[in-house]
Amino acid sequence: MPGANDSMRMSAAGYAALRFNEGVVMRYYNDAPANGNCTWGIGTLAHLGPCMRESAPFRQPAQ
Numbered sequence: 001m002p003g004a005n006d007s008m009r010m011s012a013a014g015y016a017a018l019r020f021n022e023g024v025v026m027r028y029y030n031d032a033p034a035n036g037n038c039t040w041g042i043g044t045l046a047h048l049g050p051c052m053r054e055s056a057p058f059r060q061p062a063q
Contacts, residue, residue, distance in 0.1 A: 018042055 010018070019042055028051045030036035031043065038051035 015042075 022042055024042055025040065028038055028040045028046055030050045031039045036050055037048050038046040040046055
């Protein structure tokens with residue numbers, strides 16, 4: 001199913017600004033203090049929901 005933003009792309013200038021403002025985190029982390037999503041690098045989504053601490057840090061929560 002196509003999404004509303006499927007045709008949108010980030011420019012090189014936008015990507016550079018994102019790296020400058022957000023920084024690069026070379027590990028999995030939650031993008032918000034409460035109820036965030038598991039991300040890595042420059043906000044790349046690993047999966048919806050927080051990262052799990054046990055075993056692999058990027059493990060998806062039990063459904």
